[in-house]
Amino acid sequence: MTQRTEKEVLERIERIRRRPPRVTDERITLAHGAGGKATHTLIEALFLDAFRNPLLEPLEDQAVFTIGGARLAFTTDTYVVSPLFFPGGDIGDLAVNGTVNDLAVSGARPLYLSAGFVLEEGFPVADLRRITASMAAAAQRADVQIVTGDTKVVQRGKADACFVNTAGVGVLERPVTLSAKAARPGDAVIVSGPVGDHGITIMLARGELGIESDLRSDTAPLTELVGLLLDAAPRTRFIRDATRGGVATICNELAEASQVAVVLEEEAIPVRPEVRGASEILGIDPLYVACEGRFVAVVAGDEAEPAVAALRTHPEGERAAVIGRIADDPPGLVLVNTGFGGMRIVDMLVGDPLPRIC
Amino acid sequence: MGAGGMRFVDEFRDRDTARGVAASIDRLCEPGRRYGFMEICGGHTHTIYKHGIEDYLPEAVGLVHGPGCPVCVIPMGRVDDAIWIAEQDGVIMTSFGDLLRVPGSRGSFLEAKARGADIRMVYSPLDSLRIARENPDRRVVFMAIGFETTTPSTAMTVLRAAAEGLDNFAVFCNHVTIIPALEAILASPDLHIDGFIGPGHVSTVIGCEPYRFIAEERGKPFVVAGFEPLDILQSIQMLLLQLHEGRSEVENQYTRVVPWEGNKRALGAINEVMEPRPTFEWRGLGWIPDSAMQLREKYARFDAERLYSIPATRVSDPPACQCGEVLRGMIKPWECRVFGTACTPETPIGTCMVSSEGACAAYYNFGRFTRHRVRQASSA
Amino acid sequence: MCLGIPGEVIALDGERPGMATVNVGGARRQVNVMLLEDDRIGPGDWVLIHVGFALAKIDEEEARTTLSYLEEMGQAYRDELRALSESRID
Numbered sequence A: 001m002t003q004r005t006e007k008e009v010l011e012r013i014e015r016i017r018r019r020p021p022r023v024t025d026e027r028i029t030l031a032h033g034a035g036g037k038a039t040h041t042l043i044e045a046l047f048l049d050a051f052r053n054p055l056l057e058p059l060e061d062q063a064v065f066t067i068g069g070a071r072l073a074f075t076t077d078t079y080v081v082s083p084l085f086f087p088g089g090d091i092g093d094l095a096v097n098g099t100v101n102d103l104a105v106s107g108a109r110p111l112y113l114s115a116g117f118v119l120e121e122g123f124p125v126a127d128l129r130r131i132t133a134s135m136a137a138a139a140q141r142a143d144v145q146i147v148t149g150d151t152k153v154v155q156r157g158k159a160d161a162c163f164v165n166t167a168g169v170g171v172l173e174r175p176v177t178l179s180a181k182a183a184r185p186g187d188a189v190i191v192s193g194p195v196g197d198h199g200i201t202i203m204l205a206r207g208e209l210g211i212e213s214d215l216r217s218d219t220a221p222l223t224e225l226v227g228l229l230l231d232a233a234p235r236t237r238f239i240r241d242a243t244r245g246g247v248a249t250i251c252n253e254l255a256e257a258s259q260v261a262v263v264l265e266e267e268a269i270p271v272r273p274e275v276r277g278a279s280e281i282l283g284i285d286p287l288y289v290a291c292e293g294r295f296v297a298v299v300a301g302d303e304a305e306p307a308v309a310a311l312r313t314h315p316e317g318e319r320a321a322v323i324g325r326i327a328d329d330p331p332g333l334v335l336v337n338t339g340f341g342g343m344r345i346v347d348m349l350v351g352d353p354l355p356r357i358c
Numbered sequence B: 001m002g003a004g005g006m007r008f009v010d011e012f013r014d015r016d017t018a019r020g021v022a023a024s025i026d027r028l029c030e031p032g033r034r035y036g037f038m039e040i041c042g043g044h045t046h047t048i049y050k051h052g053i054e055d056y057l058p059e060a061v062g063l064v065h066g067p068g069c070p071v072c073v074i075p076m077g078r079v080d081d082a083i084w085i086a087e088q089d090g091v092i093m094t095s096f097g098d099l100l101r102v103p104g105s106r107g108s109f110l111e112a113k114a115r116g117a118d119i120r121m122v123y124s125p126l127d128s129l130r131i132a133r134e135n136p137d138r139r140v141v142f143m144a145i146g147f148e149t150t151t152p153s154t155a156m157t158v159l160r161a162a163a164e165g166l167d168n169f170a171v172f173c174n175h176v177t178i179i180p181a182l183e184a185i186l187a188s189p190d191l192h193i194d195g196f197i198g199p200g201h202v203s204t205v206i207g208c209e210p211y212r213f214i215a216e217e218r219g220k221p222f223v224v225a226g227f228e229p230l231d232i233l234q235s236i237q238m239l240l241l242q243l244h245e246g247r248s249e250v251e252n253q254y255t256r257v258v259p260w261e262g263n264k265r266a267l268g269a270i271n272e273v274m275e276p277r278p279t280f281e282w283r284g285l286g287w288i289p290d291s292a293m294q295l296r297e298k299y300a301r302f303d304a305e306r307l308y309s310i311p312a313t314r315v316s317d318p319p320a321c322q323c324g325e326v327l328r329g330m331i332k333p334w335e336c337r338v339f340g341t342a343c344t345p346e347t348p349i350g351t352c353m354v355s356s357e358g359a360c361a362a363y364y365n366f367g368r369f370t371r372h373r374v375r376q377a378s379s380a
Numbered sequence C: 001m002c003l004g005i006p007g008e009v010i011a012l013d014g015e016r017p018g019m020a021t022v023n024v025g026g027a028r029r030q031v032n033v034m035l036l037e038d039d040r041i042g043p044g045d046w047v048l049i050h051v052g053f054a055l056a057k058i059d060e061e062e063a064r065t066t067l068s069y070l071e072e073m074g075q076a077y078r079d080e081l082r083a084l085s086e087s088r089i090d
Helices: A006-017 A037-051 A091-104 A125-142 A197-205 A223-232 A246-258 A273-282 A301-311 B015-028 B042-051 B076-086 B109-114 B125-134 B151-164 B178-186 B200-206 B209-216 B229-244 B264-273 B297-302 B323-327 B359-367 C034-039 C060-086
Strands: A063-067 A070-079 A109-120 A145-154 A162-171 A188-191 A238-241 A261-265 A295-299 A321-327 A334-337 A343-345 B035-041 B061-068 B091-095 B119-121 B139-146 B169-175 B195-199 B222-225 B250-252 B274-276 B279-282 B286-289 B293-295 C005-012 C019-024 C027-032 C046-050 C053-057
Touching (some): A091 A109, A091 A162, A125 A145, A125 A162, A188 A301, A246 A321, A301 A321, B015 B229, B042 B229, B042 B359, B091 B125, B151 C053, B169 B297, B178 B209, B195 B209, B200 B222, B209 B222, B209 B250, B222 B229, B264 C034, B293 B297, B323 B359
Parallel strands (some): A109 A145, B222 B250
Antiparallel strands (some): A063 A070, A261 A321, A334 A343, B279 B286
């Protein structure tokens, strides 16, 4: 056998990673829903393949198009969180804020939402009232209206209590075009606040891990923060809200789409002590943990400072920070300069980050 | 990350101190000599990559990953057996997260779950008891894995179940022991290892004495190491110092946690509940006598292997899989012929790629980008 | 094999002997401390936790000793750097 060099092996891996994805699994597993590699493969090889059209191709979190002179953004998201009620919010908050945020990060002003419910037979009406009240309050806070909806009830056992889908439409009044393809070497990467709050809160709220803390979900509408950012940094390239898969997944999507390297500084990434503590116990990395009220943005290098200063004037943006830079090499990879002074890759995970004992 | 400090962790991740230790390591390397140290424990593999520790090491010092990954060494047949148990009527299988994506010959735990098996992740074996209490009409079977770090926890859980009179809890025991694995490594004729970075947490249980034969009879320095980056750097420095001074001893770098004599209560609990199996199959290392544990007759009612007639089929590794050679430190992950091509984290062939602290997964997920030189397997 | 984390004992469980509440940076978990019975664990002690069990009591004295030894190596390095820069021939 020829002695391949390490370099040759790594190059071959990169070539293979660039091949178009294929879905080989026979059945859907939880990994397909985690936001990582399995999800991306499913979306690209199955959905995009079937629905292919120019508006879908960019695979951003929203579609942007022009009708009768108005630039509109359109998005949808489905919420299946368990437990339904957790510290800091409930599925209703997520359903409104999540869709509002997908619109806001395109630079749009979110306007109207639809709300579709799939309810399991036997689901308590009192719980439905709570969720609806949360949605109403969240919609008011986000300055949107829920204008249409649908309700279905399925037999006991066919749905986990309550699933909610929201779709939303907003209008782009700013002349911005934000895109994952727009990052350039020299740009700065910003996060709007501490990472991992929501995901860890949910993990702990499920109870199976037996860990308690005072953490709350970070679910919140990002419209105002995005507005502050775009005012201070008009040449912003890209904004995405960090949901499942966490900051690491967004950075990977960005690195891939723009064919740049994202180089993060571990010490600059804001993390609450409880998130860090729980993550250390479980052996997971906060970079992969979902948020529900945080965005990652790529701004022009010289606009980074004013951008962070502007964000920090808002209560939701108090801990906004520059967490890294865009470089030209190696393209498509996310690297972290560790607090210790070394370097490692931050690859996309296959599925959810799983707690480990080893 | 920029968070509130964690005591006994952050101090051992200090960058400035690291430079000092790295300089000391540099000075101790003899010009023209190459050093190979084996870090045995999967947790060390993970830390090394997570923090980028190799960036602090000179060209002359190479790290070889050893077999201390209890997930990696489980043969496919045992994974199949576990899934078979999970698929039996009335069973709730509980497992650590590490195992859920490990491929058996018919798929992983996650895939079995997708087909309808009730498999639940737990952080602690004790959590299985809670599930057992909450589900009196089902039997909870805990998939027990791990080296001696974890074995006492399973043993204590069985004792707790016995004390409570629980009759619907069982353990599928796959606990393995480290010393036989080390002996198998030392028996490899082609191995060029100058010293060992010893498993810090296993040693909290078994102490440091069991490694004596490695230093005294086989002449290899052995340093029991902690898991923070400075612990690992210091351990490497201590190994080089031994070599420089012509010594070959067992030393304890992790003195803040590891007592030299180990933990008698933990050893006592293991001994009360379990006994060594005559032999056990290790992935890549073959059958090794006295290398794994089984429940004693006295606790038969908690033993899944006695309660169920598991198929116990021997499944050989896929022909392409070179996990065995990686586990023995014979080849580096990237030297495996299917690394990154047929075997990736999405489509793992072997356990080294699935387990979060398997050498291949660690290298693929963390260390793939090498800024510097090329290393060949034959150099040592 | 080895994910063990240092945690601070907050309280011993009054009702369940052998259990304690341990805090890791704000995340709290019930931990079985029966393997450390001889150490007489109490609030304020630091222990190494692994899968819900405390395996060892952390010796703070030893931690300090290890750290100062490491820092000495760091200091020696800084001294050398300084000596090097001061010895430049201008």
